[in-house]
Amino acid sequence: AQTVTQSQPEMSVQEAETVTLSCTYDTSENNYYLFWYKQPPSRQMILVIRQEAYKQQNATENRFSVNFQKAAKSFSLKISDSQLGDTAMYFCAFMKHEAGNQFYFGTGTSLTVIP
Amino acid sequence: DTEVTQTPKHLVMGMTNKKSLKCEQHMGHRAMYWYKQKAKKPPELMFVYSYEKLSINESVPSRFSPECPNSSLLNLHLHALQPEDSALYLCASSQATGTEAFFGQGTRLTVV
Numbered sequence: 165a166q167t168v169t170q171s172q173p174e175m176s177v178q179e180a181e182t183v184t185l186s187c188t189y190d191t192s193e194n195n196y197y198l199f200w201y202k203q204p205p206s207r208q209m210i211l212v213i214r215q216e217a218y219k220q221q222n223a224t225e226n227r228f229s230v231n232f233q234k235a236a237k238s239f240s241l242k243i244s245d246s247q248l249g250d251t252a253m254y255f256c257a258f259m260k261h262e263a264g265n266q267f268y269f270g271t272g273t274s275l276t277v278i279p
Numbered sequence: 280d281t282e283v284t285q286t287p288k289h290l291v292m293g294m295t296n297k298k299s300l301k302c303e304q305h306m307g308h309r310a311m312y313w314y315k316q317k318a319k320k321p322p323e324l325m326f327v328y329s330y331e332k333l334s335i336n337e338s339v340p341s342r343f344s345p346e347c348p349n350s351s352l353l354n355l356h357l358h359a360l361q362p363e364d365s366a367l368y369l370c371a372s373s374q375a376t377g378t379e380a381f382f383g384q385g386t387r388l389t390v391v
Contacts, residue, residue, distance in 0.1 A: 199379055207367060209322070209382035255321055266335060267312075267380060269321035 166191045168258050170270035177246045178278050184231075185241045185273045187256030193217075195261035198232065198239045203272075204252040212254070215239065217261075246277045285370050285383035293391055294360060300386050302353040302370030311353040312380065313345060314369040322369055328353060360390045 167190045177183035189198070200212040215223045215232050222230050227244045243250055256270040283304045292298050302311065310329050314322035327335035328347040336345075342364075344356040353370055367387055371380040 197379075201382075206384070207387075208384045209369065209371070209380075211379045211381070214379050253319070266324060266327060267322075272319070272321055274319070 166193070166258050166260070166268045168256055168268050168270035170254075170256055170273050172273045173271070174274045174276075176276040176278055177243075179246055179248060181246055182242060182244045183246055183275065185243075185254055185256075185275065187239045187241070187270055189237050189239065189256070189258050189268075189270075191237070191258065191260075193260055197259045197261065198230075199257040199259070199267075200228070200230070200239075200241045201255045201257060201269075202250075202252045203255065204249075209255070213241065243275075248277050248279060251275060251277045283370055283372055283381050283383035285368075285386050287386060288384065289387045289389075291389045291391060292357065292360065294362070296360075297356070297358045299357065300355040300368055300370075300388075302355075302372075302383055303351055304372040304381070305351055306372065306381065307350075308372035308374055308381070309350060310373045311347065312371040312373075313353070313355050314371065316367040316369055316385070318367075326355075357388075360388075362390050364388065365390045 169188045196217045198215045201209045202212050203209050213225045213228050229242045231240045254273045258268045286301045313325040316322045324337050325339045326345045331347045342359050346354040367385045369385045370383045373380040
């Protein structure tokens with residue numbers, strides 16, 4: 165079974181600063197995908213960033229980047245130049261590389277950006 | 280069109296009522312999902328449809344009945360629910376293999 169752990173239930177960051185959210189996972193699979201999703205108070209889950217396990221290069225998406233350490237099974241999210249609109253619940257998710265995808269979500273980190 | 284549309288956005292129902300939640304996507308995705316989410320918790324997978332066939336049923340009580348009439352539509356039929364079934368119900372879709380899921384805005388269900 166796959167497990168995803170987010171050890172930081174709540175975090176806060178000053179506007180324009182940088183914050184890192186941690187995520188670790190446990191799997192025996194070799195091919196898989198990792199995601200960070202954001203869920204603001206509007207409640208829609210929005211994809212932030214995606215990483216394929218076979219790619220060594222860390223994914224980046226504008227102000228968002230990941231530090232993917234496959235051997236350590238770690239997948240942290242760095243948010244640079246934090247903005248008020250980044251305030252949300254952030255979920256790390258794991259998905260096996262097979263049809264009929266099943267996402268395994270972590271417990272989430274509630275991030276507050278302080279003006 | 281990169282949207283997953285869920286209706287209704289809010290639903291209040293009694294324990295003897297029958298209601299349905301609807302989900303629609305026009306992205307050509309062949310996998311569709313129902314998730315249940317309680318406040319401040321991650322989404323919990325309920326059902327997965329792959330190519331319009333039920334591929335995963337996470338031991339969900341029979342008072343929840345999914346239906347996939349075609350590749351664009353996913354329904355969740357509700358009957359004789361309990362107050363503890365009150366939650367946000369999220370629909371999502373994805374390509375059949377190895378890509379991210381797109382989520383709808385959810386239906387906030389309250390059972391009274």
